[in-house]
Amino acid sequence: MANMQDVAKLANVSVTTVSRVINNRKYVNEETKQIVLEAIQTLDYVPNELARSFYYNSSKMIGLLIYDLKNDFYNQFITRIESQLIEKGYSLMIGTTQGNPEREAYFLNLFLANNIDELILCTNLCTQGPLLQKVLKLPLVSVGRVLSDEVSSVSADNTSGGQLAAQILIQNRCREILFVNGPKTLHSVQEKSAGFYQVMDQYPEIHVHEVILDFVNVTQTSFDQLFRQWPSIDGIFAASDFLAACALRSLHSLDKKVGEAIQVIGYENTNVCLCTNPLLSSIARPLEEMVDWTTQLLFQEVQGDKTAPRHVLLKNSFVPRETTQWK
Numbered sequence: 001m002a003n004m005q006d007v008a009k010l011a012n013v014s015v016t017t018v019s020r021v022i023n024n025r026k027y028v029n030e031e032t033k034q035i036v037l038e039a040i041q042t043l044d045y046v047p048n049e050l051a052r053s054f055y056y057n058s059s060k061m062i063g064l065l066i067y068d069l070k071n072d073f074y075n076q077f078i079t080r081i082e083s084q085l086i087e088k089g090y091s092l093m094i095g096t097t098q099g100n101p102e103r104e105a106y107f108l109n110l111f112l113a114n115n116i117d118e119l120i121l122c123t124n125l126c127t128q129g130p131l132l133q134k135v136l137k138l139p140l141v142s143v144g145r146v147l148s149d150e151v152s153s154v155s156a157d158n159t160s161g162g163q164l165a166a167q168i169l170i171q172n173r174c175r176e177i178l179f180v181n182g183p184k185t186l187h188s189v190q191e192k193s194a195g196f197y198q199v200m201d202q203y204p205e206i207h208v209h210e211v212i213l214d215f216v217n218v219t220q221t222s223f224d225q226l227f228r229q230w231p232s233i234d235g236i237f238a239a240s241d242f243l244a245a246c247a248l249r250s251l252h253s254l255d256k257k258v259g260e261a262i263q264v265i266g267y268e269n270t271n272v273c274l275c276t277n278p279l280l281s282s283i284a285r286p287l288e289e290m291v292d293w294t295t296q297l298l299f300q301e302v303q304g305d306k307t308a309p310r311h312v313l314l315k316n317s318f319v320p321r322e323t324t325q326w327k
Contacts, residue, residue, distance in 0.1 A: 168318060264280065
């Protein structure tokens, strides 16, 4: 593998001149620059970015820590924010915790070892001790929840999202509702539940059945059993679009008239909504705004903005499709 000395030898220049060309520094005339670039191409030389990052105290790399990559909303989030970061000359390094503290510590140490400039957290932090202190010294933005008063955050208002779903089902005259919820250990689930029941508790005549299901490992069979147990259900609020899609498959097999006899609302307005039959109505988190605010807060921090951390709370909206009567 070629190194900088090999490039300098082939171009018949000093190593310092090669370094200046690679880092786009001044004091190299155009003719010499072209000779060095041709030598780099001939030798297929790749600069040691990690070494350069420590020398210049900037890796142009941002770490993103997430629970996993199975949530389509966060896949869309990553795709969009990566495009914005590339435009600014940065790259993205992603780590998944899967709820495992050891995996979390591994990726945080990996980020630090690669001298990342900033960190985006899309998951809860369970790390403690010296590692946590190192992480908190980085420019940092928490996405999805407020981590602490000292860390800037961007979140969607899941409480109002739960309220909105309840209001729509009530306006559509649903009287026996299935609330398909996710694991209560998740902060977003707790917020959705709180909002949903804040509205439902005002209507004691409406019967709510709540079930807790995994956000990923769910099958149509799970819903077949639920609909046999509660055949009079006329409204469903699912805490994710994936759960709602599984419910729709079961309803289709039971020949239920979705959008008429039974209303179904998902959550997050992911691409899943456009792949169901009928098309799924959903509570939408403001993806574009979340990405734009995350990028803005990140670069405020990396540029040394000393203003107090900002906690941005964005409103959700309802996207009506064929599984509800909402106009």
